[in-house]
Amino acid sequence: MPAITCPHCQAKINVQKMPAGGKIKCPRCAKVISLGRSQPSSRPSAALNPNDEGFDFAQINFPSAGPAPTVSQFPVKNDVTVYAGPIPGDPLADATAEEQSVAAANDAVSGDKKRTKKSPLLIGGIAIGVIGLLAVFAVVGMMLSKKGGGSAGESKVDAVAAVTAKLKPGFYVVDMEGVAVAMPNGSESDPQLRVGKSVIVQSSTTGSMYFFKASTGSKAELDVKQLTNRTKRELVGDLLGVSETTRNGYKGIKGTLATSFYFSGMNMPVEVFNVDGRFVIIGCVPASMGADVETQMSIDRGAEAAEQEVFYDSFTIGSNSGGGWF
Structure with a gap:
């Protein structure tokens, strides 16, 4: 066994073999020392060496497992799997919320464009343009009807x-x-x-x-x-x-x-x-x-x-x- 430290006088004691009963007397202060599992060691790495004779694996303190991460729930109903959406704390929930926020913003912009009313000036300009075009057609039509295809003008007589x-x-x-x-x-x-x-x-x-x-x-x-x-x-x-x-x-x-x-x-x-x-x-x-x-x-x-x-x-x-x- 490796050396131990007396908890009473701090003397270093080399123990070659585990004594019967698991106790020894300190040669300096004559105090009885218990060599139990909780006995601290100045060489923790050696004390935890599984290759040592009589190594007790119970001495190893393994970290306790944390709670399992929360995942999306897919409840099953009538033998058909239906996605119920992310649960609180699900990593997917934040991304989904962000996507929903972006989609909502896009829908709002699209709706605003659809609801945007045409400017009165634009409507007035279109109306004036249409009226002007009809007037041009009317004038040209009358001119051609009166032109007479090369004559001095269309005759108005029978x-x-x-x-x-x-x-x-x-x-x-x-x-x-x-x-x-x-x-x-x-x-x-x-x-x-x-x-x-x-x-x-x-x-x-x-x-x-x-x-x-x-x-x-x-x-x-x-x-x-x-x-x-x-x-x-x-x-x-x-x-x-x-x-x-x-x-x-x-x-x-x-x-x-x-x-x-x-x-x-x-x-x-x-x-x-x-x-x-x-x-x-x-x-x-x-x-x-x-x-x-x-x-x-x-x-x-x-x-x-x-x-x-x-x-x-x-x-x-x-x-x-x-x-x-x-």
């Missing part, structure tokens, strides 16, 4: 009534799409073009051929090239010597229709207009045009010219029955 008012003997009124002309009496035929209505009349007085056609046109103004190309498509032919012209206040083009599918062997001078959404073609082939000398000598050139004058001067584009945008 074309048939206007032509009838100045109709001369030997003529009658032909109208299409709100457009009217005075045709000389004669034999009437329909060339049956692919687009729009048309009519051909051969004068019983001079033998001249008169052509009139009207169809739906563009509301926008067409330039010379566009008018030319559309005429070629509708009459399936070529248009030669094209130039700008004005007839009764309507701007358009004039030229000579050649090699047409519908007028084979006939070169017909035509005038083309696009007015207030109507595309109009008028033309005349005088009886003297291309005739031999003997035929030309038999034709009354004065009557022929007067007949053409009535035809062209009567050409009137009235109000568009289709109206404008509104």
Whole structure:
């Protein structure tokens, strides 16, 4: 055994072997010393050495186990596990509370945004913008409806009534799409073009051929090239010597229709207009045009010219029955 200290005189005593009864007498003060388990040792590390002979493991004071940490409770009901949430003191409780706090703050911000009312200035600005846009559409619509697609302006008259008012003997009124002309009496035929209505009349007085056609046109103004190309498509032919012209206040083009599918062997001078959404073609082939000398000598050139004058001067584009945008 290791050395012990006398509790009475503090003498150091070397004990080689545990005596019977567990007691010894101090050689200095002659006091009896009990060698029990509570006897302190100057060498605690050696006294607790489990390799010593007769080591009593009861001398070791193991730290008592603390209470088990509290964990989340998952109560079981009807064989189904249901999470009841963290219990007080659970480490998860603080984190959950924090998350709930952040979520609540986000919900509050989101709710505030949803409940935020639009500024009266913003609402007023939107209303003014919408009203202004509608006003622009109205003005543009009226301008286009009055523009007449290249004419001096949309005619506000009834074309048939206007032509009838100045109709001369030997003529009658032909109208299409709100457009009217005075045709000389004669034999009437329909060339049956692919687009729009048309009519051909051969004068019983001079033998001249008169052509009139009207169809739906563009509301926008067409330039010379566009008018030319559309005429070629509708009459399936070529248009030669094209130039700008004005007839009764309507701007358009004039030229000579050649090699047409519908007028084979006939070169017909035509005038083309696009007015207030109507595309109009008028033309005349005088009886003297291309005739031999003997035929030309038999034709009354004065009557022929007067007949053409009535035809062209009567050409009137009235109000568009289709109206404008509104």
